[in-house]
Amino acid sequence: MEYQNTLEFATKADHNDELNAVRDRFHFPVIEGKKCLYFTGNSLGLQPKSTKEFVDQELSDWAAFGVEGHFHSKRPWYAYHEFLTDKTAKLVGAQPDEVVVTHSLTTNLHLLMVSFYRPTKERYKIICEAKAFPSDQYALESQVKFHGFDPEQAIVEVHPREGENTIRNDDIIAKINECGNELALVMIGGVNYFTGQVFDIPRITNSGHAVGAKVGWDLAHAAGNVILKLHDWNVDFAAWCTYKYLNSGPGGVSGIFVHHRHVTNKNLPRFAGWWGHDKETRFLMEKGFDPMPTAESWQLSNAPVLSMAAHLSALTIFDEIGMEKLRHKTIRLSGYLEFLIDEISSELNVNLEILTPRNWEERGCQLSIVAHGYGKKLFEKLMTEGVIVDWREPNVIRMAPVPLYNSFEDVYRFGQILKSALQ
Numbered sequence: 154m155e156y157q158n159t160l161e162f163a164t165k166a167d168h169n170d171e172l173n174a175v176r177d178r179f180h181f182p183v184i185e186g187k188k189c190l191y192f193t194g195n196s197l198g199l200q201p202k203s204t205k206e207f208v209d210q211e212l213s214d215w216a217a218f219g220v221e222g223h224f225h226s227k228r229p230w231y232a233y234h235e236f237l238t239d240k241t242a243k244l245v246g247a248q249p250d251e252v253v254v255t256h257s258l259t260t261n262l263h264l265l266m267v268s269f270y271r272p273t274k275e276r277y278k279i280i281c282e283a284k285a286f287p288s289d290q291y292a293l294e295s296q297v298k299f300h301g302f303d304p305e306q307a308i309v310e311v312h313p314r315e316g317e318n319t320i321r322n323d324d325i326i327a328k329i330n331e332c333g334n335e336l337a338l339v340m341i342g343g344v345n346y347f348t349g350q351v352f353d354i355p356r357i358t359n360s361g362h363a364v365g366a367k368v369g370w371d372l373a374h375a376a377g378n379v380i381l382k383l384h385d386w387n388v389d390f391a392a393w394c395t396y397k398y399l400n401s402g403p404g405g406v407s408g409i410f411v412h413h414r415h416v417t418n419k420n421l422p423r424f425a426g427w428w429g430h431d432k433e434t435r436f437l438m439e440k441g442f443d444p445m446p447t448a449e450s451w452q453l454s455n456a457p458v459l460s461m462a463a464h465l466s467a468l469t470i471f472d473e474i475g476m477e478k479l480r481h482k483t484i485r486l487s488g489y490l491e492f493l494i495d496e497i498s499s500e501l502n503v504n505l506e507i508l509t510p511r512n513w514e515e516r517g518c519q520l521s522i523v524a525h526g527y528g529k530k531l532f533e534k535l536m537t538e539g540v541i542v543d544w545r546e547p548n549v550i551r552m553a554p555v556p557l558y559n560s561f562e563d564v565y566r567f568g569q570i571l572k573s574a575l576q
């Protein structure tokens with residue numbers, strides 16, 4: 154695509170974009186009477202207009218049926234999570250028996266590590282990326298301590314090289330090989346939340362397996378953003394939240410993936426609850442946990458129906474469109490943003506450094522930009538002009554034009570506002 158920094162180019166690109174009309178299916182915040190330019194779908198996705206109807210359905214069924222809604226509501230609550238299974242499997246490239254939607258992300262990471270981080274005196278190390286999302290760092294640290302190991306020794310972080318912003322896949326693989334038979338687990342964010350870098354999930358997974366480690370992925374910034382083939386990639390486990398790219402509402406439910414080769418293993422250690430028990434005998438309420446032979450056996454509790462209703466609404470849209478089309482638009486839209494940032498940098502002779510990989514294969518929607526020489530005033534100016542982006546001290550702007558509801562015109566208008574804010 155030959156990009157141009159003109160409104161004419163942007164409107165034409167929108168006109169030719171088969172997903173352009175999808176944005177009308179979302180609510181945009183309004184700032185001072187104007188629809189904002191929303192670029193924080195990587196933090197909290199916008200609300201689909203259909204979500205109210207999905208949630209209202211459950212509220213009215215609850216009003217109408219009370220407890221009987223477990224069996225008599227339009228979508229019976231006792232099995233509500235099952236309405237999400239096929240769409241979730243398609244979204245992350247899994248078989249239906251490999252996924253379930255349940256709990257929240259950090260909770261799920263812990264539950265999965267209970268099963269897949271089984272350190273011994275010889276094999277106890279975990280490899281993760283440097284500056285992992287804080288919740289993941291705390292989860293890893295507390296798991297290591299829980300098993301009586303010292304995080305200083307057990308957690309091995311892979312850093313970017315001196316003078317580089319992102320981590321080389323080769324360096325992760327070298328570290329995996331270096332740890333060798335001391336390595337118990339590799340757990341990395343598939344898309345880095347700060348830089349937007351997409352890691353080579355299949356290659357890293359293979360390398361981890363080659364030294365006898367388990368490999369799990371936090372896909373908080375990957376699900377609904379990039380194409381995933383978790384089954385084919387042989388990933389052991391993964392988890393993601395649904396309120397970022399998946400537009401399922403603040404604090405929404407999380408998804409998990411456990412590879413088929415593990416789900417039928419009833420001897421795998423796990424923390425159990427009644428919703429993971431064989432559903433045929435669940436209501437006999439008897440002693441003795443009998444896990445379902447699917448990822449559902451990691452469920453502890455009955456389905457949080459109201460937040461699942463919001464998730465079902467959003468997943469329905471993803472299911473209808475498919476990740477291929479979304480990814481196709483992402484590449485062009487993030488490319489356009491990159492083009493405009495570069496243009497503005499050279500035109501105004503300012504240093505806007507893009508931290509995110511330039512190679513489109515190594516990024517999703519998000520670009521992280523360092524505005525050298527500018528401080529929080531720049532961010533405040535953008536906000537007063539109706540642009541919602543994410544600001545990280547001292548001067549990093551993270552923004553994600555997302556293919557569901559952002560347009561080329563949004564990106565063009567952002568460029569215009571950024572330019573005048575820098576002047």
Ligand SMILES: *Cc1c(COP(=O)(O)O)cnc(C)c1O
Nearest residue numbers: 257258259286288342346373394
């Ligand atoms: C957003 C995010 C989280 C948030 O965890 P919650 O349990 O949903 O609060 C965790 N890890 C990563 C990598 C994230 O991007």
